[in-house]
Amino acid sequence: MPLNLAPNIPDPDGFYDELLAQFEGLSDEDAEALKSRLILILANHIGDRATLTDAFAAAKAR
Amino acid sequence: MVAPRYETVKTLYPYAAVAAQTAPAQRHPVVVVGGGPVGLALALDLGQRGTPVLLLDDHEGPGLGSKAICFAKRTLDIAHRLGAAGPMLKKGVVWNVGRVFHGDGQVFEFDLLPEDGHRHPAFINLQQPCFEEYLHAAITCAQKAGAPIEIRGRNRVTGLTDHDNHVSLDVDTPDGAYTVEADYLIACDGARSPIRNHLGLSFDGRVFEDNFLIADVRMTADFPTERWFWFQPPFEHAGQSALLHKQPDDVWRIDFQLGWDIDRDLELDPDRIRTRVDAMLSSQTGTVPDYELVWTSIYTFQCRRMKSFRQGRTFFAGDSAHQVSPFGARGANSGVQDAENLAWKLDLVLKGDAPDALLDTYCREREYAADENILNSSRATDFMTPKSKASTSFRDAVLELAGRHAFARPLVNSGRLSAPCVYDGLPGFGPDALDGPAATRPGAACPDAQMGNRYLLDQITGGFQIITIGDVSVGPDAPCAVLSITDVSPSLRARFLGDAPTAVYLLRPDQHIIGRWPTWDGAAITAALASSKGKQCR
Numbered sequence: 001m002p003l004n005l006a007p008n009i010p011d012p013d014g015f016y017d018e019l020l021a022q023f024e025g026l027s028d029e030d031a032e033a034l035k036s037r038l039i040l041i042l043a044n045h046i047g048d049r050a051t052l053t054d055a056f057a058a059a060k061a062r
Numbered sequence: 063m064v065a066p067r068y069e070t071v072k073t074l075y076p077y078a079a080v081a082a083q084t085a086p087a088q089r090h091p092v093v094v095v096g097g098g099p100v101g102l103a104l105a106l107d108l109g110q111r112g113t114p115v116l117l118l119d120d121h122e123g124p125g126l127g128s129k130a131i132c133f134a135k136r137t138l139d140i141a142h143r144l145g146a147a148g149p150m151l152k153k154g155v156v157w158n159v160g161r162v163f164h165g166d167g168q169v170f171e172f173d174l175l176p177e178d179g180h181r182h183p184a185f186i187n188l189q190q191p192c193f194e195e196y197l198h199a200a201i202t203c204a205q206k207a208g209a210p211i212e213i214r215g216r217n218r219v220t221g222l223t224d225h226d227n228h229v230s231l232d233v234d235t236p237d238g239a240y241t242v243e244a245d246y247l248i249a250c251d252g253a254r255s256p257i258r259n260h261l262g263l264s265f266d267g268r269v270f271e272d273n274f275l276i277a278d279v280r281m282t283a284d285f286p287t288e289r290w291f292w293f294q295p296p297f298e299h300a301g302q303s304a305l306l307h308k309q310p311d312d313v314w315r316i317d318f319q320l321g322w323d324i325d326r327d328l329e330l331d332p333d334r335i336r337t338r339v340d341a342m343l344s345s346q347t348g349t350v351p352d353y354e355l356v357w358t359s360i361y362t363f364q365c366r367r368m369k370s371f372r373q374g375r376t377f378f379a380g381d382s383a384h385q386v387s388p389f390g391a392r393g394a395n396s397g398v399q400d401a402e403n404l405a406w407k408l409d410l411v412l413k414g415d416a417p418d419a420l421l422d423t424y425c426r427e428r429e430y431a432a433d434e435n436i437l438n439s440s441r442a443t444d445f446m447t448p449k450s451k452a453s454t455s456f457r458d459a460v461l462e463l464a465g466r467h468a469f470a471r472p473l474v475n476s477g478r479l480s481a482p483c484v485y486d487g488l489p490g491f492g493p494d495a496l497d498g499p500a501a502t503r504p505g506a507a508c509p510d511a512q513m514g515n516r517y518l519l520d521q522i523t524g525g526f527q528i529i530t531i532g533d534v535s536v537g538p539d540a541p542c543a544v545l546s547i548t549d550v551s552p553s554l555r556a557r558f559l560g561d562a563p564t565a566v567y568l569l570r571p572d573q574h575i576i577g578r579w580p581t582w583d584g585a586a587i588t589a590a591l592a593s594s595k596g597k598q599c600r
Contacts, residue, residue, distance in 0.1 A: 032451070036459035044469040 001046075003054035064120055064216045064234055071191040074123040074198045077216035083240040089228060090116045091412045093244035095219050095257055097121070099130070099190065100380030100397040101250035102197040106144050107405035109204050109211035111524070113412050116242065117211070118233060120218035124191035127357055130394035131187050131309055136482040136507055137398045138182040139519055139573070146200035147182070150193060153310050154186030160289035162474055164461040166296045170471045171288075174479075179512035179553025181519065185479065187309050190394065222247065222260055224374040246408060246421075247376045250401070255382035261373055267366020267436070270387065270443050271322040275301075275360050277335050280313050281353035285346065291476040293446070293461055297341035299334075303446050303476070304342060313356055316342065319446065326360050363387045365436045365443070371400075371425045379404060384432035386439035389446065389477030396435050399482060400428050406571035410595065420596030423490055431483035438478045445475035482507040485574065490594045493586070496578040499560045508573045511554040513547065518554065521545050525571050526591055530582070532564035539584030541591050542568075570594055 009015045022038075023031050043052055064077075075097065082088050092108055094101045097119035108115040133150065141147040158174040174184040201211055220239070221232035229247045233240055249257035258265060290306040295318075297304075305317035318338060320329060328334065335358055340350045367384035371377060380397030404424045410416035448454035463470035485491055485505035492504045501509060511518040518529075526542035531554065536544050547554065559565055568576040568587055577590040 032455050033459060033462075036455040037463055040456070040459055040463060040470060040473070041467075 001048045001051050003051050003058060005058060064218045064236055066121060068121070069126040070121050070123040071126050072123050072195070073215075074195065075119065075213040075215040076122050077214075077236055079235070079237050080214065082242070083235060083237060087230060087241040087243050089243040089245065090114060091245045092116070092248060092408055093118060093229075093231065093242060093246075094248045094250055095119075095231075096250035096252060096380075096382070097194070097198075097213065097215075098124075098250060098252060098380065098397075099193055099197065099394050100401050101248070102194060102201065103140065103144065103398050104248060104250060104379065104401035104405055105211050105213070106146070106197060106201050106204060106209075107402060108409060109201070109209035110144065111405065111409040112210065113409045114210035115212070116244075117213045118217040118219060118231075118242070119213065119215055122215040124194040126191070127359060129190035130193070130391070131189060131307065131315055132391035132395075132479075133186050133188055133193060134391060134395045134480045135180065135182045135184050136480075137395045138186065139507075139510065140398055140402050141197070142181065142519070143522075143524065143573075144197070144200055145203065146196050149196045149199070150186065150188055151182070153192055153196075154188040155287055155308050155310055156183045156186055157287045157289060157308065158184065159286070160291065162464075162476055163290065163292040163295070164465070165292075165294050167465060169293075169461055169464045169474060172471075177553070179517075179551065179557075180510045181517045182510070185391070187307060187315075189309055189311075189313070192310070193394070219251075219257060219260075222257065222376075224376065226374070229375045245375065245412065248404065248408075249376060249378045249382045250380050250397075251382050253381040253385045255378065257376065258368065258378065258382055261376065263368060263373060265366055265368055265385075267364050267385070268440065269364045270362070270447065272443075272447050273320045273322065273324050273326070273329075273360050273362055274388075275318040275320055275329055275335070275338070276358060277316045277318075277339055277355060278309070278313050278357040279316060279339060279353040280311070280356050281343075281351050282312050283314075283343070283347070283351040283353070285314070293457075293476075295342070295345075297338075297345040299338050300342060305476075306342065320360070324360075329360060330358060332358070365440050367429065367432045367436060371428055371432075372421065377404060377421070377424065379428075383428070384436065386435050387443050389442040390435075390438055391477070391480045392435040392439055395480040396431060396483075399431065400424075402572045403428055407596075409571075416595040417597065423488075423596055426488060427483075427485050430485065430488065434483050435480075442475045442477045490596065491574075491576055493577050493579075493590065495583075495586070496562055496565050496580050497560070498562055498565060498578060499557060502558050502567070502575055502578070504575050504577050506575050508567070508569055508575055509557050511557050512551040513554065514549065514551075518547075519573065522569065522573060526594070527569040527571075528587060529558075529567045529569065530564070531558050531567070534564050534566055534582055537582050537584040539588065541584075541588045568594075 092115045094117045105115045105117045161171040162169045218234045231242045292304045295304040301319040303319040307315045344350045371383045379400035386392045448457045460473045523543045528544040530546045566579045576594045
């Protein structure tokens with residue numbers, strides 16, 4: 001399963017809105033904790049190790 | 063002089079003057095330095111194979127204190143082969159259930175789920191001095207049966223010289239110094255290895271900036287025989303993590319992770335320790351049972367290994383060669399595996415049945431195993447002691463999610479428990495011509511399996527061994543002993559055949575699998591055996 005970096009979310013604005021809404025009113029610390037839980041949940045859903053490694057690389061590239 | 067460096071639990075091998083102390087230096091095929099689990103197992107293994115071995119220890123018995131307490135199945139299989147497992151199993155505490163807590167709540171529990179068809183449980187808890195005592199008792203038995211093993215207590219090596227074809231050792235005793243010569247010297251003299259220091263060899267690795275307080279307490283409390291591990295314990299002064307684990311004789315191991323900046327003397331104050339222990343014990347029962355502090359100490363640790371486990375004619379085994387954190391029970395267990403890896407190789411080389419190059423495979427294999435143990439150990443420690451805000455955040459997220467979702471539980475790491483290393487892809491193993499189960503691929507330690515009312519590993523000779531499973535016609539060209547199994551139990555089928563109708567396995571004397579085939583192939587088996595002896599290693 002190669003890492004998909006093409007648009008893949010059907011409702012981009014709605015998704016982004018929902019994502020931000022999760023962090024509304026959170027302290028920096030709570031937001032950080034939420035991000036960590038979210039990353040772990042999504043990573044487990046993907047599961048494929050090579051895809052995850054590619055995702056790390058894509059996120060890290062600046 | 064030989065002043066004691068530590069207190070001993072009991073005297074097993076009292077100093078006795080021997081004629082060699084006043085005679086010209088005598089040459090021994092193997093001299094082992096250090097009478098801990100590794101040195102004793104190595105001496106016993108060599109002696110039982112008929113290779114004379116002299117063991118020098120600068121004390122007269124096991125040292126006092128909290129050391130290894132968790133002995134794994136593979137170690138018990140080895141001890142069984144050496145005739146020492148009986149009393150270990152009788153005395154040891156068998157446990158299977160572990161619970162992991164985060165603060166007030168239980169995150170999850172695990173069960174090591176004993177599999178059918180193994181003689182030994184996954185783990186027993188047993189104090190290291192007992193383990194040493196039982197190995198020593200087996201040595202005494204072997205000596206009576208004629209095994210050429212000699213132990214000299216209060217014999218301290220104070221210097222050594224490698225003369226290319228032998229090593230000479232300066233040995234101090236209560237009656238003065240003398241010289242011992244060895245074809246091969248094996249340093250099983252612990253993490254501070256004086257032999258390593260004499261040779262000026264480095265021992266590099268990673269220091270973990272943390273202090274752990276051990277309190278062994280004796281109490282007749284009604285706690286279950288389980289491993290309890292807390293991240294961020296809810297009880298006072300417990301530090302970042304805590305462990306409670308049962309040992310024999312109503313002794314419980316309690317471990318508190320205190321962090322780096324501590325006042326050691328203050329933390330070792332018995333009243334302060336009691337406050338901590340009281341808080342832990344009462345957190346479970348609401349009351350503090352009567353208990354006695356048997357032993358307390360503070361330790362720090364490093365994960366490190368020698369660059370090479372061999373220096374000329376000197377070999378390093380156990381903690382002298384590699385050191386890990388205690389989480390995972392990878393210290394003594396891996397050391398005993400070092401001993402069994404080296405014993406048969408030394409035996410073959412000294413009997414002229416294999417080239418010296420075979421001894422280099424000891425280094426290759428056990429350095430590989432040490433790297434695996436250090437990796438596992440470092441990962442566990444990094445989970446337990448997060449080094450940054452980000453890693454703390456992920457660690458806490460894992461613990462929180464693990465309470466609700468199964469997916470996060472495998473990420474919780476309070477120590478990955480010792481399992482024998484598989485020598486994947488190393489020279490001297492293969493071929494893997496059978497489409498068989500992964501657990502019995504070449505390089506793996508042969509697992510046990512049921513055979514009627516007996517066990518597979520009991521049927522193995524201790525030398526190179528062929529095992530045929532199912533309807534295999536054995537050719538006249540078998541290069542070593544053959545065990546033919548036609549009545550195939552379910553555990554045997556699951557572990558050795560998988561979907562294959564028949565199989566032929568070739569094992570080393572340390573029970574690691576060299577190669578496997580679907581049917582008899584005498585030429586291939588003979589070639590694999592020769593390669594395993596190091597005949598094509600260079």
